[in-house]
Amino acid sequence: MASMIFTDCSTSTMSRLNHLNRLNGAFLPRPCVGKLSLPRTASGRGCTLSIRSSSSPSAIVINGKAEAKKIKDDIKIEVSRMKELIGVVPGLAVILVGENKESATYVRNKKKACEYVGIKSFELLLPEDSSEEEVLKSVSGFNDDPSVHGILVQLPLPSHIDEQNILNAVSIEKDVDGFHPLNIGRLAMRGREPLFVPCTPKGCIELLHRYNIVIKGKRAVVIGRSNIVGMPAALLLQREDATVSIIHSRTENPEEITREADILISAVGQPNMVRGSWIKPGAAVIDVGIKRVEDSSTARGYRLVGDICYEEASKVASAITPVPDGVGPMTIAMLLSNTFTSTKRFHNFQ
Amino acid sequence: MASMIFTDCSTSTMSRLNHLNRLNGAFLPRPCVGKLSLPRTASGRGCTLSIRSSSSPSAIVINGKAEAKKIKDDIKIEVSRMKELIGVVPGLAVILVGENKESATYVRNKKKACEYVGIKSFELLLPEDSSEEEVLKSVSGFNDDPSVHGILVQLPLPSHIDEQNILNAVSIEKDVDGFHPLNIGRLAMRGREPLFVPCTPKGCIELLHRYNIVIKGKRAVVIGRSNIVGMPAALLLQREDATVSIIHSRTENPEEITREADILISAVGQPNMVRGSWIKPGAAVIDVGIKRVEDSSTARGYRLVGDICYEEASKVASAITPVPDGVGPMTIAMLLSNTFTSTKRFHNFQ
Incomplete structure (x- = not known):
């Protein structure tokens, strides 16, 4: 999911700027914050x-960080309710091929976020020189696994592996990245509903709504x-x-x-x-x-x-x-x- | 294919305006055509x-009419070459449900155009009160028919039939209308290639190119x-x-x-x-x-x-x-x- 230009870094000098003035749903210019x-x-x-x-x-x-926290807290409650009522724990499988440091960081962050809300994460770390067939086999395994409800292949993949082939192999019902062309096609078409919407643009729109x-x-x-x-x-x-x-x-x-x-x-x-x-x-x-x-x-x-x-x-x-x-x-x-x-x-x- | 606002009417007063000045690929303002x-x-x-x-x-x-004629003439030659070399005749199946007059006209025009270039057309006229299952069965039959290379369901369908279900049932390899969400998704995505591009917009771009x-x-x-x-x-x-x-x-x-x-x-x-x-x-x-x-x-x-x-x-x-x-x-x-x-x-x- 996502390329290397996206991150969920949680600390920075910039975070000091995050504050918000909202009154009755309308925005006011925030007051001077000094030098x-x-x-x-x-x-x-x-x-x-x-x-x-x-x-x-x-x-x-x-404040995306604060909104994301609210969303995660809501999901946490819902996940717990689901477990209580029907005994099901959501499962997210992440496939990481090779040792890209930044990818490893993202995967770690995703795992942490899953833990926070109570989603079970399945991590599969494949060696850099894995063949396309091996990656496809792993995707197929997760497609068939009823305890996995979402599959995410961390991009970029090593250059000898065809990204399209791998992404196309993810079952459309588990394509939580929303990158399958069938999901994109439905997103483009009026009167059609994609099963999943890609996470980063969905997050942008969610912020506008919120x-x-x-x-x-x-x-x-x-x-x-x-x-x-x-x-x-x-x-x-x-x-x-x-x-x-x-x-x-x-x-x-x-x-x-x-x-x-x-x-x-x-x-x-x-x-x-x-x-x-x-x-x-x-x-x-x-x-x-x-x-x-x-x-x-x-x-x-x-x-x-x-x-x-x-x-x-x-x-x-x-x-x-x-x-x-x-x-x-x-x-x-x-x-x-x-x-x-x-x-x-x-x-x-x- | 296409809705009722598209047509291929071939005669009209407007056709008198169709003339073209082209010099070395550049456009010159056409001279005054008088009153x-x-x-x-x-x-x-x-x-x-x-x-x-x-x-x-x-x-x-x-002049879309003239350009369309050139394209059809080129296809005619190619169809004939294919028949000669490998003995295959392209086949286009058209499914028309009900007795919409305009739809009937379009279907007739398509049949005529097929005849002109040497494509075999298979027409299936189903009664207005056909069930969704019956239409799906017809689509499925054409999907399996090796002499059919393109399937077109004439729109609009009677209101009791779910258009999406019917269009989704057309094999993506025979979706010559290019309306399948998988084709649209590939059209939207960089680095992907749709098997077919919807005919009217493809025609617009073709005119710009020409x-x-x-x-x-x-x-x-x-x-x-x-x-x-x-x-x-x-x-x-x-x-x-x-x-x-x-x-x-x-x-x-x-x-x-x-x-x-x-x-x-x-x-x-x-x-x-x-x-x-x-x-x-x-x-x-x-x-x-x-x-x-x-x-x-x-x-x-x-x-x-x-x-x-x-x-x-x-x-x-x-x-x-x-x-x-x-x-x-x-x-x-x-x-x-x-x-x-x-x-x-x-x-x-x-």
Whole structure:
């Protein structure tokens, strides 16, 4: 599931910015937070990480970490109720091939999240030189295992294995990543319902819903057209009656298009690509990109930076996700949600 | 296949407008055609069908009828070569349920087109009160029949039959309409290839190609998000690296978006909805809509009118499809092309 540009990192200097002012469902500009000492390190594309001026208007910070926590807590209660009533424990199988460090971290985070909510996780670590047949056999085994309700193949796979073949082999009833073309086709079609929606774009839309950001009739722009985020995010926004435009590497003057967006979702993994001047005043901005940028002033030696030049954008937008602690934690929450939904469907549990 | 708003009508007053000036692959404004006596009847939404002024610049008319003829002639040669070399005749099965007059006309046209190119057509006319099971059984029979390479269920089906169930039952290898969600999913995904692309949007893109209209990097706007035209047309444009926006009934101020389109495809079935002022000067305009509009001055008592106010648009656009004889004939040509492609795939014929 998901590529390496997505994470669910849970700590960062950015998390200090996460606070929210909500009154009767409406958003108020959050009050001046004074002078925050954000690192001044030069980051990609010349976005100025200036000290926040106390006179600038500021966007509501969409707290993905907090929302993900609420979702996980809800799932935890539901999982426990299911176990009590019908004795079933949801099961999520994760297949990891090879020793990609970042993949291993994601798998560990998923396992931890499963434990938190009470979902049983089945981890299968296959050696880097496993054959396609061996991976297919493992997928097939989980397809047939009634204690497994969701199957996730951690991407990327070693280059000698055909990703399509592996993903196509996952039973559509257990495709909790929502990457099977049949699920994507249903997502694209009016009047059809996918069994699962890919986790990261689902998390983006869930955040918009939870912050009462109107989608219907609004102009939405998605930057990036990947199979795992950009494209399904655009399809989801369209299902909710937004007027959607998709920007990609071949788009000329993308800023002219983004400036028309009431809702902007960026998922390209280009640090600080989207400047404040790209954003329509009052827009809701969702940043899916996440990259390490060297920063000697931090203990780790790097910071995590999104596609959006946060400091500039937060002065123009009405609501914005931070990086990290924005979309990242929602991805795992949606994976747990998809796994639980799958279990309910298998056992006809309401 | 396709809904009632698509047709392949082959005669009309509009056909008098079909002529083309092409020089070395570049488009020149076509010269003044003098005073054409187009009917002055009031048509939908107040589009003025004024007498064409000789001083107005005029768009190239994209002659779908002529291009469809060329495609059919090419297929005819290929079908004949296939028969000669491997003794195989492509087969297209059409299932028509009930006695919808328009559907019957389309089926007749398809049969005629099949005969023209040498494709064997199998027609199955089922009574209006056929059960879903009976229709499914027919689909299944054609799925198993090796002399059938394409199956087409004429839409709309009677209301007691679940369209989804029927379309899903068509073998994906014979889904020449390209409506199966697995084909749509592959169409939406980067790096995947659908077995078939829906005929009408495929015909639109084919016309753009045949008129050397650049798609890559251009702004494209699709009006309408139907499963059979708007949505797949948007996906196709995106596959060719256009920056695509989709407009629909919930879009506010659609004309602000269409005015940015280098390529505009309209597929809503609202006569003359798109006015000249909606169009960017120099845009290529593809009109998929087709509706009957009462017109006592014609022998039939009606005219066929597209979504685009042709008289206005043709003064602003650089290229435009007429209605009829624009996209309509291309739909059937693409159906024949899909059927032939399917046959080649079944018999591994190059």
